[in-house]
Amino acid sequence: MSDVIAGVGALLDPTVLLCLIIGTLLGTLVGAVPGITATMAVALATGFTLTLEPIQGLAVLLSIYVAAQFGDRVPAILVNTPGTPASIATTFDGFPLAKAGRAGVALTSSALVSAVGSLASILILVFLAQPIARIALSFGPIELFALVVFGMTMMVGVSNGRIAKGLAAGAVGLLLGAVGRDPITGDHRFTFGLPELTSGLPFIAVIIGVFGLAEIFNQIIEARRGGTASPIEQLGRWWPDRAERRTLVKPTAIGTGIGAVVGVVPAAGGDIAGIIAWDQARRASQHPERFGKGSLEGLAAPDSASTATMGGSVTTTLALGVPGDSVMAVMLGSMIVWGLQPGPSLFVENPDLVFSISGIMIVATLAALGLALVRMQGVVKLLKLPLNALAVVIITFCMVGTYAVQNSVFDVIVMLVFGIVGLGMKRWGFPAGPLVLGLILGPLAESNLRRGLLIDGPFAAFQSPIAASLIALSVFALIAPAVLRTLKRRSKPRADAAAPR
Amino acid sequence: MSRFRTATIGLTAAAAAAVLLTGCVDRAGADTAPDAFPTGDITFYTPTQAGGATDLTARTLATALESELGVSVIVDNRPGGAGSVGMEHVAGQAADGHTIAVLPVEVAMLGHLDYDTDPADYDFLAQVNSQPGTIAVPADSPYETLGDLVAAAEAAPGTITISNAGAGSIWEAGALELGSAAGVEFQGVPFDGGAPAVTAAVGGQVDAVVAGIGETAPAHEDGRLRVLAVFTEEPAPALDGVPTATEQGFDVVIGSWAVVAAPVGLDAAVRSTLEDALQVAAESAAYIEFIESSGNIPLFLGAEETTAFVSAEHERFGTLLAGR
Amino acid sequence: MTAMVEERTVQATEVNDLEQAPDQPAQSTRLREILIGAGVVAVGATVLLLAQQLPAEAANSEFGSRWWPSLIGGAITLLGLAVAIVGALRPPVRDCEEPGATGIWQLLAILGLIVVYGIAWRFAHFLVVTPLLVLGIMTLLGGRGWRSLVLVPVVVTGALYGVFGLLLRVPL
Numbered sequence: 001m002s003d004v005i006a007g008v009g010a011l012l013d014p015t016v017l018l019c020l021i022i023g024t025l026l027g028t029l030v031g032a033v034p035g036i037t038a039t040m041a042v043a044l045a046t047g048f049t050l051t052l053e054p055i056q057g058l059a060v061l062l063s064i065y066v067a068a069q070f071g072d073r074v075p076a077i078l079v080n081t082p083g084t085p086a087s088i089a090t091t092f093d094g095f096p097l098a099k100a101g102r103a104g105v106a107l108t109s110s111a112l113v114s115a116v117g118s119l120a121s122i123l124i125l126v127f128l129a130q131p132i133a134r135i136a137l138s139f140g141p142i143e144l145f146a147l148v149v150f151g152m153t154m155m156v157g158v159s160n161g162r163i164a165k166g167l168a169a170g171a172v173g174l175l176l177g178a179v180g181r182d183p184i185t186g187d188h189r190f191t192f193g194l195p196e197l198t199s200g201l202p203f204i205a206v207i208i209g210v211f212g213l214a215e216i217f218n219q220i221i222e223a224r225r226g227g228t229a230s231p232i233e234q235l236g237r238w239w240p241d242r243a244e245r246r247t248l249v250k251p252t253a254i255g256t257g258i259g260a261v262v263g264v265v266p267a268a269g270g271d272i273a274g275i276i277a278w279d280q281a282r283r284a285s286q287h288p289e290r291f292g293k294g295s296l297e298g299l300a301a302p303d304s305a306s307t308a309t310m311g312g313s314v315t316t317t318l319a320l321g322v323p324g325d326s327v328m329a330v331m332l333g334s335m336i337v338w339g340l341q342p343g344p345s346l347f348v349e350n351p352d353l354v355f356s357i358s359g360i361m362i363v364a365t366l367a368a369l370g371l372a373l374v375r376m377q378g379v380v381k382l383l384k385l386p387l388n389a390l391a392v393v394i395i396t397f398c399m400v401g402t403y404a405v406q407n408s409v410f411d412v413i414v415m416l417v418f419g420i421v422g423l424g425m426k427r428w429g430f431p432a433g434p435l436v437l438g439l440i441l442g443p444l445a446e447s448n449l450r451r452g453l454l455i456d457g458p459f460a461a462f463q464s465p466i467a468a469s470l471i472a473l474s475v476f477a478l479i480a481p482a483v484l485r486t487l488k489r490r491s492k493p494r495a496d497a498a499a500p501r
Numbered sequence: 502m503s504r505f506r507t508a509t510i511g512l513t514a515a516a517a518a519a520v521l522l523t524g525c526v527d528r529a530g531a532d533t534a535p536d537a538f539p540t541g542d543i544t545f546y547t548p549t550q551a552g553g554a555t556d557l558t559a560r561t562l563a564t565a566l567e568s569e570l571g572v573s574v575i576v577d578n579r580p581g582g583a584g585s586v587g588m589e590h591v592a593g594q595a596a597d598g599h600t601i602a603v604l605p606v607e608v609a610m611l612g613h614l615d616y617d618t619d620p621a622d623y624d625f626l627a628q629v630n631s632q633p634g635t636i637a638v639p640a641d642s643p644y645e646t647l648g649d650l651v652a653a654a655e656a657a658p659g660t661i662t663i664s665n666a667g668a669g670s671i672w673e674a675g676a677l678e679l680g681s682a683a684g685v686e687f688q689g690v691p692f693d694g695g696a697p698a699v700t701a702a703v704g705g706q707v708d709a710v711v712a713g714i715g716e717t718a719p720a721h722e723d724g725r726l727r728v729l730a731v732f733t734e735e736p737a738p739a740l741d742g743v744p745t746a747t748e749q750g751f752d753v754v755i756g757s758w759a760v761v762a763a764p765v766g767l768d769a770a771v772r773s774t775l776e777d778a779l780q781v782a783a784e785s786a787a788y789i790e791f792i793e794s795s796g797n798i799p800l801f802l803g804a805e806e807t808t809a810f811v812s813a814e815h816e817r818f819g820t821l822l823a824g825r
Numbered sequence: 826m827t828a829m830v831e832e833r834t835v836q837a838t839e840v841n842d843l844e845q846a847p848d849q850p851a852q853s854t855r856l857r858e859i860l861i862g863a864g865v866v867a868v869g870a871t872v873l874l875l876a877q878q879l880p881a882e883a884a885n886s887e888f889g890s891r892w893w894p895s896l897i898g899g900a901i902t903l904l905g906l907a908v909a910i911v912g913a914l915r916p917p918v919r920d921c922e923e924p925g926a927t928g929i930w931q932l933l934a935i936l937g938l939i940v941v942y943g944i945a946w947r948f949a950h951f952l953v954v955t956p957l958l959v960l961g962i963m964t965l966l967g968g969r970g971w972r973s974l975v976l977v978p979v980v981v982t983g984a985l986y987g988v989f990g991l992l993l994r995v996p997l
Contacts, residue, residue: 043551181669
């Protein structure tokens, strides 16, 4: 108990509060700007926070980490551009909701469920850190491969009914993920002699291109002569009504659960959790047909899931000294320099630190939620801009944001090229979700499978109970919907409108 | 009205954050004679992401260099292509001393790995640290000494798995060097960076890991890993009581390092100004504390010694990596 | 690679012709879907071809740098066939509106401006070239009056420079 008091007491220092506020503001801002990810913001801030005391420094870094998860939802919902990769799945239903005139409800609901996911996962951190962290260590390469395979089955769900084109887009995504150095032998693949490509296609640039730029390009193309109307005519109500609030409960619970589990797994973060949660919530929903067309459930699941990964990631990092995601990998470096060596001994030597960190994250969550609710009405005014001004803002911010990731003009060119690719995909009926899923998961799948084969030989996947059950689950996820559909069709012979979309 | 308020809040926050982040760096010291070096801001490139060890090395040195040279030293990250993108960018800049860079060990390796990087493109100014290599096994491993591990690999060639930080990384080269020194074959398992490679050893998925001392020493301390050997000439201060590989009969001395360099063709006077400033920076308390806190060894070697060192390493990696 | 590009251009022009057909607003045609599928098959075949030029597998393992790209190339080829077959059997409803000719020209002009901007940025400061880019795009998209042509360029440039140049210290 005294650890709790000591840990939380350390936060009462006014400078800590100041650091928290600055971190929250910065986090929300960088989250909302496409290109700049939480990882990058934390990395940039590290150079400065190292000069602060550990608690103050952690307050800045953790609140950036938390608040970026709130900021990145705004462009995802309003302009179909994920602010950070964690909100890729937010675009699936967030943008359709906004186009349907319900941006207000979407933004508010998103902020609320994100806060729920974050708070729930922090409670898990407080109470279950050590036992959960032990599970994380049993995730070796082959288990990670199996998890990634499970993630890839989501391509079907994300294809939104256009399965052949969706899978084709997914396969092209896998191909794009294979660009760069071979993860095991180091051979250069599909790099065409460009050194920039040896570290792989910059995936943030690709995401911004196919989601954000493609959307705005399409609007420019479709605009009637002289018509400069904004794509989103109205925002609608701000607060979800009672019925809407009720529909949020189930997907939020599913999302939080999935996020907490995925967060614990080393190296898997909010982007993967969000996509898995979206698909699982769709399966569990009474209205799966609305997913992808503006479903509040389809918004709540990924948003709560990606914030819920934070508790798990921090848990893994603190309890094992193993980074739970890319932000934590950067933060781990800072903690070591501060003399706070994460790992089992942290809980013996600095037990109060766990409570300080949880306290910082809870306050940052509440601050980011408050900021999200207050600020949104102002930010959203952006959309009242006519199309030409909106297009200018989106194009320039995407360009400079992408440049800023690696100070690289090459990345900006990649983004523009994928803006055009994304436009082509849109016009020819290919969904963008599977492409990005393939790009993110492809390298993880290949490298971990090959590592697993190096370590355990050809039957690696069957020797690990975790891997074997995840693969069985993937097969089930692919087959079950087809079986269920057949059963349903038999029991209900009336030809229900299998609307060809 | 509310739009205006939001904008005001945003601007105030931005200004406050900018002030806090900029800190109290003194920018007013540029009172040198007009023809003397430096005549303007210095760009200090790192070919890595912000936040990593190389980046923080640059940032810590930059602070000390600013007060020493009296101009702003701006750190510019150019990551990508295992560092080759940034290195080639630096090689293409003007050699006027206003462009310098922290270059990691990859500068001597990438040329042997299908990249166009060549140490001859740079004037080396100083070596600023060294990061000794180590080999470690999971805490519950049956191997107590390096000899045990080598004997196991002798008994069943290619079955002892050793994780490393990636294909073509210095730690893959470290495991290769150990294998050739001991005359056995290990199964290398490249991961995507040092942290996941160490994690695989902590989790017991591989038999051993070759990684930097900064990554293995903390885990050794709290009993998650057991470091079997340090690949240095002298025992490392960060790992008290752990023998070197040489002491155990395997002549392996390998590690990562960082040097400061400029594009080739630097004026001799400019070079010595930078060299002197770097010596002060590398011997400053803040820098030494930063390097030591991450388990590595701070040091300073002058321009001539560094040039000789890098070319020796370049040659050595040529033979070592040809055998991959 | 060139084969793929050519295939793509052929496909693009034909599709554009079809898109201008006024009497088919919602339903895609069989021909269009088959051409799209053929484009995907071409991509897959190109990948298969390129993958064979990668370094061969080492002697001791069958999983070298070649098998994964080959697997993907094969998958893309098969899925392209599937796209063509599915599209031929039941052409899907198109969820995009018809593009206007002006819109396409505007987009091409914007992309051209961005390229010029990228070149100009090597020689002039960010604060000089960015307002000109914004001004150009605004003019292209029909912006008129001082708000569109003065206020927007200044505000956008200022916001970009404030966030990235000053706050995040990105070298612009």
